[in-house]
Amino acid sequence: MVCLMFEPFAPFVPSGFQVKFAVEPWERKAATALRREVFCREQAVFVGDDRDAIDDIAIPLVAVSLLGVAADEVVGTVRIHEAEPGLWWGSRLAVAARYRKVGALGEALIRLAVSSAHARGCKRFLANVQSQNALLFLRLHWRTIEEIELYGRPHHHMEADLAYYPPFAAPEVGFLALRKAA
Numbered sequence: 001m002v003c004l005m006f007e008p009f010a011p012f013v014p015s016g017f018q019v020k021f022a023v024e025p026w027e028r029k030a031a032t033a034l035r036r037e038v039f040c041r042e043q044a045v046f047v048g049d050d051r052d053a054i055d056d057i058a059i060p061l062v063a064v065s066l067l068g069v070a071a072d073e074v075v076g077t078v079r080i081h082e083a084e085p086g087l088w089w090g091s092r093l094a095v096a097a098r099y100r101k102v103g104a105l106g107e108a109l110i111r112l113a114v115s116s117a118h119a120r121g122c123k124r125f126l127a128n129v130q131s132q133n134a135l136l137f138l139r140l141h142w143r144t145i146e147e148i149e150l151y152g153r154p155h156h157h158m159e160a161d162l163a164y165y166p167p168f169a170a171p172e173v174g175f176l177a178l179r180k181a182a
Contacts, residue, residue: 027074038096
């Protein structure tokens with residue numbers, strides 16, 4: 001009797017993602033579920049739910065995995081809002097755990113967040129970034145204004161350099177982000 005052993009293989013991870021405003025109800029629902037998974041269950045920053053008053057005015061953005069040309073699932077999200085004329089904020093950036101090694105998703109969500117706000121009259125774009133993620137933002141042309149503590153955790157209060165984020169006027173359609181080679 002011959003017994004064949006197969007090498008274990010990594011689970012399938014799509015190589016294409018559409019990064020866009022969440023315009024479909026299923027995208028909004030999935031973005032909310034992803035935030036709850038990351039900020040409540042995984043990181044325990046919040047208990048039960050991370051929603052707040054900003055959600056009533058924020059625009060949710062999503063990274064949707066693609067199977068061919070068909071949307072499959074929301075694997076990343078962030079929200080943006082205009083706090084006062086010209087002053088925009090990004091918050092609640094989350095990428096599903098199994099997609100964090102993809103490499104392009106956080107960057108693409110940040111790029112769309114800032115560039116779409118820039119197209120809507122943004123003069124200044126801010127975010128409070130968990131310290132472990134500050135290096136990513138620094139590489140993407142952000143600067144730390146000050147180090148602060150939020151929700152009992154170290155954060156960087158940061159500002160985007162808008163010169164590196166040209167206005168993007170079609171965020172409902174968004175753009176394609178491809179998985180970076182490992």
